[in-house]
Amino acid sequence: MTILIIGGNRFVGKLLAESLLKLNQExxxxxxxxxxxxxxxxxxxxxxNLEDLKQIDFTHFNCVVDMxxxxxxxxxxxxxxxxxxxxxxxxxxxxxxxDPDVWPIDENNELLGMEAYGNYGIExxxxxxxxxNSNLKDYKILRPTYIVGEGNHNPRLGHYIKCLxxxxxxxxxxxxxxxxxxxxxxxxxxxxLLMITSxxxxxxxxxxxxxxxxxxxxxxxxxxxAKELNIKNISKLSYHSSKAIxxxxxxxxxxxxxxxxxxxxxxxKIKCM
Numbered sequence: 001m002t003i004l005i006i007g008g009n010r011f012v013g014k015l016l017a018e019s020l021l022k023l024n025q026e027x028x029x030x031x032x033x034x035x036x037x038x039x040x041x042x043x044x045x046x047x048x049n050l051e052d053l054k055q056i057d058f059t060h061f062n063c064v065v066d067m068x069x070x071x072x073x074x075x076x077x078x079x080x081x082x083x084x085x086x087x088x089x090x091x092x093x094x095x096x097x098x099d100p101d102v103w104p105i106d107e108n109n110e111l112l113g114m115e116a117y118g119n120y121g122i123e124x125x126x127x128x129x130x131x132x133n134s135n136l137k138d139y140k141i142l143r144p145t146y147i148v149g150e151g152n153h154n155p156r157l158g159h160y161i162k163c164l165x166x167x168x169x170x171x172x173x174x175x176x177x178x179x180x181x182x183x184x185x186x187x188x189x190x191x192x193l194l195m196i197t198s199x200x201x202x203x204x205x206x207x208x209x210x211x212x213x214x215x216x217x218x219x220x221x222x223x224x225x226a227k228e229l230n231i232k233n234i235s236k237l238s239y240h241s242s243k244a245i246x247x248x249x250x251x252x253x254x255x256x257x258x259x260x261x262x263x264x265x266x267x268x269k270i271k272c273m
Contacts, residue, residue: 002026002060006047011151012091015187016065025173025192030056031068047074053081063087064197071123075130088139089192092128094181094209095121096143099251104181105217107143107207107254116249128207131264140195142188145211145254146246148270149185150214156182159245160222164231170239174248176219181211181253184268189223194263208259212267215253218246224270 003020006015008029019025021039029036034044045052047068047179058064058081069075069090082088097105098112111129113122128141133251148157155162163170188210226234259265 001062004061004064005029012185013067016208034035065089072126084135094143094145096124104253104255118245141207145181167235169236171238173244177217178247179215179253183211187267209254211254
């Protein structure tokens with residue numbers, strides 16, 4: 001198969017490209033830096049630039065995975081180039097949901113953008129709406145929660161590990177008892193690989209929450225990491241801090257029954273690191 005990854009030069013996109021290459025798939029990555037794993041075809045360009053998008057022969061690919069689509073303007077720019085029958089996978093976010101009245105959140109919840117994530121969640125919701133109303137016939141929308149793992153440019157677990165190891169203050173939003181859902185990067189990649197290689201027919205709209213089965217508080221997450229590092233005396237905790245890396249979001253947990261049933265996938269837990 002021939003796969004185009006928009007992004008593909010860091011974290012999940014890079015891991016996906018490397019995994020596809022190991023399966024002997026033909027991989028092309030398109031990004032501003034013009035970098036990617038060895039073995040990929042690399043196209044350097046900015047997705048916000050019409051002339052750069054014209055470099056890509058979208059008819060050549062069996063699937064397009066869009067890792068870095070953040071706003072409606074970007075989708076409107078790329079939409080005319082997309083082959084309507086070519087499978088398209090959009091990496092959205094759990095932040096696209098409206099703050100719910102009932103949680104854990106499932107895929108039936110309204111899309112509006114969670115207040116805690118500002119424009120990021122609003123814009124992801126807007127993009128989803130555009131995709132669902134576009135001419136694309138074969139697409140899937142993934143809504144991952146906090147993605148963690150090696151190479152993450154967003155310092156989530158790595159931030160806590162660093163602070164614990166260096167005995168630095170850990171900044172926490174609120175009282176640290178807000179629930180969160182996590183997912184490892186390799187599980188996100190595994191799911192995308194299943195989608196690309198599966199014989200299951202694609203439908204007009206398939207949307208999935210992507211998260212593991214744990215509901216953790218920030219406090220319990222820090223305790224788990226400290227235990228894994230064999231650190232008995234946790235460094236200073238600063239609550240209600242504006243420097244916290246995770247927002248104090250009451251609605252941070254999601255159901256993953258739909259994706260687990262459809263693709264028979266299990267997710268790695270933090271407690272099993």
